[in-house]
Amino acid sequence: MNREDARVSNPLVLNFRAFIGRAYPRVIGAHRELSWIFFNTLLPLLSVAAYVFVYAALGAPAAFAGFVILGGTMVAFWMNVLWSMAAQLYWEKEIGNLQLYMMAPMSRMALLGGMAVGGMVMTSTRAAATLILGVLIFQIVLVVVNPLLLAGIFLVTLVALYGMGMLFASVYLLYGREAWNISNLLQEPVFLGAGFYFPVQSFQRILGGPGRWIAIGVSLIPMTLGLDAMRQLLFPELLEWAFLPADIELYILIVLAVVFVFLARRALAYIERLAKQEGRLTQRHL
């Protein structure tokens, strides 16, 4: 091989290739083991269905079923961030990949970015399947008020969410084996806090003043405002349950996305330096 072919002087090209390289197994891997269709698409729909039936049993307006289906769709991304983003660097260390990644000339953000985008693409399939099946089975009526804003909110929510996952990935490295437990601990409370199955405004409506503060606090989880805004744009008849106007939520999400990605970058550099100093970056089972 020609030496010059191999060495890349342009860091943009290098990092783009690294990004694609890391995204590849995410995209291809999920589709190679076909058991995912069953486990990641059909079965999660059942949990979603349970909440739809609860609303039905309680005689709530039918549009709440749409709230649940949308929440259930976004659960796929939260689970992916939690299990395959946040816990991933620790996982890579256990497999023995991390030292090879850290030794390569690419930017670590290209690695995390590839992981994130690969995860998004893979998870979008699951999410789309949940959405389509949910809409068809429960005959949900979607009224797309502002498609452009909806698309923007969806994308920014994902960037912010995966940015948070990237930040968690570094933090998890600190906790080693406890990573699994952290993911377990975070999973359910976020289902509650981010309002996956009920509007986040209900914190305020049901709990009064303190509830408003809870709603503001959980808005730090990008999914909270993302879901709230998307619900406003898809189910306008339940607009009274909106927490903040959708465009304001978009601006907040943009800020969150920038902050999370920036913090992820800082945290990764910090952890890498710390780990290099203490020699635990590459040792397994520590």
Added chain:
Amino acid sequence: MKDAIRTKELTRVFGGKKRRLRPRDAPEKRVIALDRVDTQVAEGELFGLLGPNGAGKTTLIKILATLLLPTSGSATVAGYDVAKDPYPIRQRINMVSGGETSGYGLLTTRENIWMFSQFYGIPSKVAKAEIDRLLKEFELWERRDAKVRTLSTGERQKMNMVRGFVTDPDIIFLDEPTLGLDVSAARAIRQFIRGWIQENHAKTVLLTTHYMMEADELCDRIAIIDNGRILACDTPERLKGMVKREVTVKLETDRLKDPKAFDVIEGVQNYVVKEEAQTNRTSLTFILEDDAPIGDIMSEVLNQGSKVQSMEKIDPTLEEVFISLVGKGLD
């Protein structure tokens, strides 16, 4: 010739202060993994590191591969400081470790290597062609589309080798690359390493190994390391020459009439006689001050009307060098 690697007073201490990354239940202890190591490896050299477990070999490699920071002292790789300039170093190095389980089990051999090549920014087309060439060279071509998790240990290590060499590194760190492999897989890897460095004069290999024969066969120079210190560093021949010792000669003859007759020969320090009843032969092991008495020994055998069936002069081995320096063999 330029230095590919150079270390000055390189020291690495583990534990002892911060506990941020230490598991709660782990005892705090201070371990000096490398203790003021000075060494240099020239461009184009195949340099070996021999040492028992925990000697500091892997720590040294990790520092040179920019995975670990030195506690004090300095190290340069390809002219760049490992602590200050890791990025240009990373473009020029790669590493393969024995027993490595890197990659993703769901990817195929080719995909896995391709993924790693992308982390070095190699254009996909170039990488794929190089991967195919190397897979053929390692006789892994048939397994190119097999999923990584189905590869045998030997195949997996060959894949790791392809991963390490596909980026065409200037300096490659091979940490026990033949560990746990069968004879043929280990031989294929050794042949490749030797061939690679012969074809690429400016390339450098830093190899750690447990196998004396491997170090002796492959390395231009060898450093013997123990307790974080380099005890000796030279060519295998000179290292063996360091072991000042008597000459050992093994002799097998037809049965001798008087096996005690060698006592009087000047220069014979000691000898052991073993009569082989079944073959009707005598086996003698002489410890001599030097080569001079060999002629007199042969004459005495002939005088007794016997014939020499075989004679073997035993040269010092690296193992003996190692034992004499470290005080124990490799485990």
Added chain:
Amino acid sequence: MAGTLILVFIYYVAAAAGGAAPPEMLAYIFVGSAFYMFVFQAFFGMFEVIQGDREWFQTIRYIYISPISYYAYIIGRGFTQMVVAGIGVLVVLAIGRGLLGIPIGFNLALLPFFLAVLVLGLFITIAIGVAIGGITFLTARHGGGMSEGIAGVFYVFTGVIFPLSVLPVWGQVFGQWIPLTYWFEALRRVLLERSPPQADAFLMAIPESTLLLILALSLIVVSLLSLAVFRYVEHLARKKGKIDMTTAY
């Protein structure tokens, strides 16, 4: 607890949106959700044991080749999960009654019935959990999808948090064939002060003694099925070399 609180919020949202939400319905949901923790913990625990040992710690091969039966090993781990879940159930019920004022009671006259029901139900849950856990021998790691999904089947079709009558007819029939449907009904008999108007007439009509008999027979059938499924899956996994595979990507 978070899962139960989600349901509490759904209840209040539905009530605020003009739904039919008497307090008995909140108690119905709350008790079902609390005891469902046993089911979820058993399934998730089994998933965690096998996938964790296999992919995370990569110790499964050493446990598997040791002289203990792997079936017995994961049943043992299952019981540990039950103890953990049991503490959770008690805490949730105490919070529900004490802090949230949900009308949950305990019919002391039914104490022996309750104990028998609890033991039978837990054994049934573990037996099903082990069989489902065994299936993970054959599957790749896809996050938490596996346990989450299978537990979902039971969540929807056993009347845990809503009466079966809300389901389409085929769903109601399916639910009537799952032993845990009767377990949740039996538990509600002891713990609900009053039944909500939405409750299933079909289940309400079954006497306690019949519920016990159904659960006892179910335990026998489910245990045999569980052992058979586990053995078969284990055999397949060994045949296909999947016992100690790692499938990260």
